[in-house]
Amino acid sequence: xSGARVEAPAAKPAGAKNSAAKPGAAKxxxxxxxxxxxxxxxxxxxxxxxxxxxxxxAANARASLPxxxxxxxxxxxxxxxxxxxxxALADGADGAMVAxxxxxxxxxxxxxxxxxxxxxxxxxxxxxxxxEPERVRMFTMSAGDPPRFVAAVREMDRVIGSxxxxxxx
Amino acid sequence: MPxxxxxxEIVGRLPHDVAIGRGIGCEIxxxxxxxxxxxxxxxxxxxxxxxxxxxxxxxxxLSAPADSRRGALGAALQRIARHAPARVIAVPERVTVFRTxxxxxxxxxxxxxxxxxxxxxxIEARPAVVPAAPAAESTS
Ligand code: SF4
Ligand code: SF4
Numbered sequence: 001x002s003g004a005r006v007e008a009p010a011a012k013p014a015g016a017k018n019s020a021a022k023p024g025a026a027k028x029x030x031x032x033x034x035x036x037x038x039x040x041x042x043x044x045x046x047x048x049x050x051x052x053x054x055x056x057x058a059a060n061a062r063a064s065l066p067x068x069x070x071x072x073x074x075x076x077x078x079x080x081x082x083x084x085x086x087x088a089l090a091d092g093a094d095g096a097m098v099a100x101x102x103x104x105x106x107x108x109x110x111x112x113x114x115x116x117x118x119x120x121x122x123x124x125x126x127x128x129x130x131x132e133p134e135r136v137r138m139f140t141m142s143a144g145d146p147p148r149f150v151a152a153v154r155e156m157d158r159v160i161g162s163x164x165x166x167x168x169x
Numbered sequence: 170m171p172x173x174x175x176x177x178e179i180v181g182r183l184p185h186d187v188a189i190g191r192g193i194g195c196e197i198x199x200x201x202x203x204x205x206x207x208x209x210x211x212x213x214x215x216x217x218x219x220x221x222x223x224x225x226x227x228x229x230x231l232s233a234p235a236d237s238r239r240g241a242l243g244a245a246l247q248r249i250a251r252h253a254p255a256r257v258i259a260v261p262e263r264v265t266v267f268r269t270x271x272x273x274x275x276x277x278x279x280x281x282x283x284x285x286x287x288x289x290x291x292i293e294a295r296p297a298v299v300p301a302a303p304a305a306e307s308t309s
Binding site: 131 | 255258
């Protein structure tokens with residue numbers, strides 16, 4: 001998983017369990033606790049063939065990404081399982097996005113179609129427990145289109161910013 | 170579980186001196202909390218008694234054992250849940266697991282193919298106690 005880089009955003013009192021597992025976040029959470037100040041975390045699961053390459057190119061072109069996003073390199077978006085997405089949300093992220101190749105251009109033929117359906121499945125799971133399904137979203141792009149990657153991340157950041165904070169038990 | 174009508178019919182066709190053993194009229198016990206919804210049982214079922222559905226009962230995630238992947242998924246969902254899960258959601262086509270399996274006891278032959286093929290041993294095929302001769306008489 002994205003490990004210690006996913007941090008507990010809005011120090012909920014119940015976040016104690018959360019920060020216990022993550023020493024980095026424990027330091028942050030130990031200091032007394034501002035409510036959600038607009039700081040949020042978005043985990044972006046990026047396919048190494050396209051989205052991660054696009055992110056690389058965007059960085060080389062010095063395009064600025066929202067500071068809220070954490071990139072996680074995946075070999076293919078077909079590797080992203082519902083458990084990745086849900087545990088990102090449960091362990092402190094406010095949103096999770098999956099960025100893969102354009103439809104029909106998956107390096108492994110249909111990994112991104114699998115991801116699209118899994119994302120839809122997780123959205124329905126979230127909906128069934130009363131959480132906004134927009135917190136999980138799939139984007140597609142090609143490696144040669146860094147602006148589209150940047151736009152996708154900004155869009156995700158904007159949507160997550162407009163949602164109420166995600167409470168955790 | 171008593172034998173089903175198909176089971177009785179099959180047993181009734183056997184000569185009485187044939188020992189009735191495992192594989193004929195097994196008692197099928199499904200453990201839904203272990204099932205991962207892969208549909209292997211349904212694929213191997215000769216009678217259509219086990220059927221793979223297009224829906225998923227979210228509560229199955231919450232009742233899965235904690236050390237399983239499903240259990241982990243259920244725990245994650247539970248942490249961010251705002252209310253108890255709605256029972257049933259539709260499953261997209263390419264999500265191959267996470268499906269509720271419908272099992273119809275009446276259609277079941279008790280052949281045990283589902284139990285043999287289940288990857289997580291969520292189905293138990295118990296040898297049935299067959300009162301051979303009386304059962305044969307009552308159906309013939
Ligand atoms: S025992 Fe045989 S007939 Fe019954 S559900 Fe299993 S595979 Fe189907
Ligand atoms: S084969 Fe086993 S795990 Fe797969 S759907 Fe059937 S009962 Fe569930």
